[in-house]
Amino acid sequence: MNKNSTIATNILQMQSEALKNTYQEIKTDWITQRIDNFNPNDKREFEQRYMSNLEFYNNSGLAFLKIGGEKEISKSRIGNTMNPFQIWAKKYGAACFYLEHRFFGASQPFEDHSMESYKYLTVNQALADIKNFIVQMNEMFFLDIEKPRWILFGGSYGGALAAWFREMNEELTIAAIVSSAVVQAEVDYYDYTKNLEYVLKEENAPCAETIRLSIKALIEKTYTVDGRAELGKVFNMCEPFTEPPIAKDIQFFLANILYTFGGYIQYAGGCRLPDVSYFCDLITDGSETDYIGVIWNAWKIYDQIFQSEECFDPSYERHLEDLSDITFMDNEFASYRSWLWLCCTELGFFITTDNGKSIFGSSVSLDYHADKCMDVFDVQYDTERARTGVRNTLRTFGGYDNYKGTNTVFVSGSYDPWKSACCLNCTDITRNVYSVIIEGGSHCVDACPVDFINLPALNDYRTFIDEKLEMFIAENL
Structure with a gap:
């Protein structure tokens, strides 16, 4: 069993033990x-x-x-x-x-x-x-x-x-x-990625540099037909990117890459996951120059720990269909839709890479989130609507x-x-x-x-x- 599988197995065993307790x-x-x-x-x-x-x-x-x-x-x-x-x-x-x-x-x-x-x-x-x-x-x-x-x-x-x-x-x-x-409350919460970078550099500066080069290589792959085809295979996509590519599909994919790193680092060394240095050892696995492999390793770890779907659907349009389902048949999407509403109307907290030079590149902009608010809810829920809601929240609570x-x-x-x-x-x-x-x-x-x-x-x-x-x-x- 490789190290990626071991960490996932340990986490799942821990979750299983918690479920066994009937409290x-x-x-x-x-x-x-x-x-x-x-x-x-x-x-x-x-x-x-x-x-x-x-x-x-x-x-x-x-x-x-x-x-x-x-x-x-x-x-x-x-x-x-x-x-x-x-x-x-x-x-x-x-x-x-x-x-x-x-x-x-x-x-x-x-x-x-x-x-x-x-x-x-x-x-x-x-x-x-x-x-x-x-x-x-x-x-x-x-x-x-x-x-x-x-x-x-x-x-x-x-x-x-x-x-x-x-x-x-x-x-x-x-x-x-x-x-x-x-x-x-903050509309453009680029400090999230800024803080991720800080943690990586503090814990393992070479790892941070490897991630920077890996993200750069990944983004460059999205520019070419062959590169996109390779990403479709490596990241086990349910179906490849359409050709010519749809810009929002690429943005959706890159946003998920960012959330993969954030999802781990946010809880690293806490009650869910081992620390960042261990994570770095897992994703590089002695192959620091296999840049796409580094991202894939992080992706696999995230999927195994959080029990994500077997294949990744890169379609932003189908993602919207899930989020636009008002019947909340799937509890996970129902919670995400409700949280998205609070973010679009009162809280913001849109995670972006708008902080300038970043090891995560310029992969996720505020426009991506603003478009999602408008696409899921209505055109009136634009960036200005979010800014107004955030101002009211700060005015009320300080x-x-x-x-x-x-x-x-x-x-x-x-x-x-x-x-x-x-x-x-x-x-x-x-x-x-x-x-x-x-x-x-x-x-x-x-x-x-x-x-x-x-x-x-x-x-x-x-x-x-x-x-x-x-x-x-x-x-x-």
Whole structure:
């Protein structure tokens, strides 16, 4: 078995073990929410899924709430006793809850994902759902508690929601601990590829140079008939590029190449994958001058770990057909369509190579994402519409320059490509707001099970977070 297969097998075994655990202590239930939280005349309702774990609750009135983001919720997130979330729940006697975001997973307000339905998929509607959830849980679980104490947790977009809720609804919560919380909405998020390059150069500069030459060689292959035919064979395409080529097919392919590297590096050294140096060893495999082979090795690793389809369909048009399916028969595409809507209307976060000279070349532009928003939704959802939405988001919540919450710990990793959207410099001890940067840490690394990672800096920072948790709880007895 080669090294690529070994890493994939280890990851899949780990996932299989997680699936075997039934987490019998976790209860899945539903809460009735309003479809429109801001129109009292609209009486329509839907059922929102949540999970609860009362294994460690000691009638203290303390509750930990994990905020779901752009994917369905799972029992392991509040059931794995090696998660810091669960370790702290046990230490402080907290009841644990996990709330799924509307339009993701099983929490579907409508029977379709049409644009008419998506009018109710907004950040503010999601925050109102959280508020209603806490109020209802107080009535269901904490009737005998004068003032229940809620602490919010979340990662990435879910972390941003937790921080924003803390900022806007301090009367209902006492603190928030957020991991890689992307609070700085940005339309053209070229910092993602800039940060990927930084990580590669820090960990393995020769590898970064090999990737640069490999991407350059790959892009040059797209310029010729023979080159495109070769790429079709090497990357196991379901069918070759059409001739003459369709520009968006080439852009779609190059975007997937970029996401292949990002998908690994984003979690490298965290709770999913080995570190970047190991990744570099795998993709070069002693053949640093086989440039197309380097990209193919990275592609294979990604496919094996994330269990992608057997062949790659290079058709942008068929990709659009999948994303334009409003019936959400396929949950993965349904989640992606919903996340795309949030990006096109309020958050941006379009990953590009618009940062100038880059080891990834100029392979993915903002226009590619703007076209996708217009192609999937409507021509009105252009770049300017996204910029307007992002400006409104920053005006409402302040971004990383003007966060107004209190009792909040922002945890980020220095190797996280999303770090430029996080609160890296938000420390204000007068408001008990702290920014923690884990050296060498990847995306949401602090939330990983404690038995997954050997990162020296992580244990120290987890101790720091625990100390702040203890302080927040003690100050609100």
